[in-house]
Amino acid sequence: MVGDWLKANLIVWRAMMGNRFEGKVAVVTGGASGIGRRTAEALLEQGARVVIGDRDEALLSECAERFDPASSATVRVDVTSEADVERLVMTAAHRFGRLDIGVNSAGVGTLSSIRDHGVDSWKQVIDVCLTGVFLSVKHELKQMASGGGAIVNIASINARQPAEGMAAYCSAKAGVEMLTKVAALEAAPHGVRVNAIAPGFVETPMTAPTRSAVRAQFVASIPAGRPGSPDDIARAVLFLAGEDASWISGETLVVDGGEVHREYPRLLSGF
Ligand SMILES: NC(=O)c1ccc[n+]([C@@H]2O[C@H](COP(=O)([O-])OP(=O)(O)OC[C@H]3O[C@@H](n4cnc5c(N)ncnc54)[C@H](O)[C@@H]3O)[C@@H](O)[C@H]2O)c1
Known part of the structure; x- marks a missing residue:
């Protein structure tokens, strides 16, 4: 009897959780x-339509084969190109009629001391990781201005932890x-x-x-005792994108198994 009641509630709970983003349209860069x-x-999985x-x-192409075309679309973009980013955001509007969520994940890294850093690789990291996010936020905001969003x-x-060899990325x-904080102020009225x-x-x-020696150092620097998985981060993204975070804006949520509280691996020395 209690078992049946629990089972019925579990089904209802699963149905509710599975539709957390029903009716919402999202764009994911680096997706x-x-x-x-x-x-x-x-x-x-939670009911959104995603570009x-x-x-x-x-x-x-792998994504296009894997995901249902009724609820997803893929667009080739370089986030450093404003025309590409605009086209990406417009695809959400044209294909699914709106935009509610923007997740800006495209990024690249490089490892070089400042002394040896080529200006081209410096510019590439800044262009993709910072200018790409700026352009994405700009066009997502323009699209969301009438209906709100996250x-x-x-x-x-x-962003806070300096690492030798990662000047451009850091x-x-x-x-x-900082862009996130400024954007939060400008976006709030909308x-x-x-x-x-x-x-x-x-x-x-x-x-x-x-390299395995560096990886071992990273893992040793994580109090949780394991590296993160993409799912660890995705669940945090969905929290910030969803209604549970409706009064949170301009924040940076650290999701790292406690890593920032331990000494960071020294990437340029000894390897
Ligand atoms: N993996 C980590 O340990 C870690 C830690 C902290 C932050 N991050 C950040 O998370 C984000 C995702 O990284 P990931 O680990 O999933 O890496 P990933 O390499 O698996 O994914 C990055 C994606 O971005 C795309 N991309 C790169 N440059 C692009 C451009 N100019 N235009 C469009 N797309 C582009 C790549 O093709 C790739 O699909 C990045 O911003 C990265 O800096 C990753």
């Missing part, structure tokens, strides 16, 4: 891989954190919230080339 891909998938923007055509930028613990991510997530070390294609 073909890693954190962005898992976020796009989680939004689809995935990425520059990697092969990965986009934007979640993917920053990094390196600077870009620090910029994303009913739009803007927040960021600062992930710690997450196992994705971006971190896959990390």
Whole structure:
């Protein structure tokens, strides 16, 4: 008897949780891989319709095969191009009639001391990680201005945690954190919230080339005892994008298993 009651409630609870984003339309940049891909998938699982923007055509094709075309679309974009970003956002409006959620996850990294840093690789990281987020926020806000919405930028613990060899990345991510705060102020009158997530070390294609000795140091620096998964970050993104966070804006939520509280690995020395 109690078992039946529990089972019935579980079914209702699952149905409710499964439709958390029913009727919502989202754009996810960098949505073909890693954190962005898992976020796009989680939004689809929760009832949203999702437009995935990425520059990697092969990965986009994989997404197009995997996800239901009735609720998803893929667009090849380079987030450093304003015309591309505008086209991505307009695809959401044309295809699904609105835009409620923007998740800005496209990013790249590089490892070089400042002394040896080529200006081209500096500019590339700043362009993708900071200017790309600026352009995405700009056009998502323009689209949301009439109906409200939520934007979640993917920053990094390196927005606050300096790391040798990561000057461009740390600077870009620090910029994303401040951009998030300014955007939150400007967006508030339009009913739009803007927040960021600062992930710690997450196992994705971006971190896959990390040498095993460095990876071991990263894992040792995480009090939770394991690296993050894309799903750890996606669940936090969905929290900030959803109604449970309706009074949170301009914040950066650190999602890192406690990593920022331990000493950061020294990336340029000893490897
Ligand atoms: N993995 C980590 O440990 C970690 C930690 C902190 C922050 N982050 C951030 O999370 C975000 C996602 O990273 P990930 O780990 O999932 O990496 P990933 O490499 O798996 O995904 C990044 C995606 O961005 C796309 N991309 C890169 N440049 C682009 C451009 N110019 N235009 C459009 N798309 C572009 C790539 O094609 C790729 O699909 C990044 O912003 C990254 O800086 C990752």
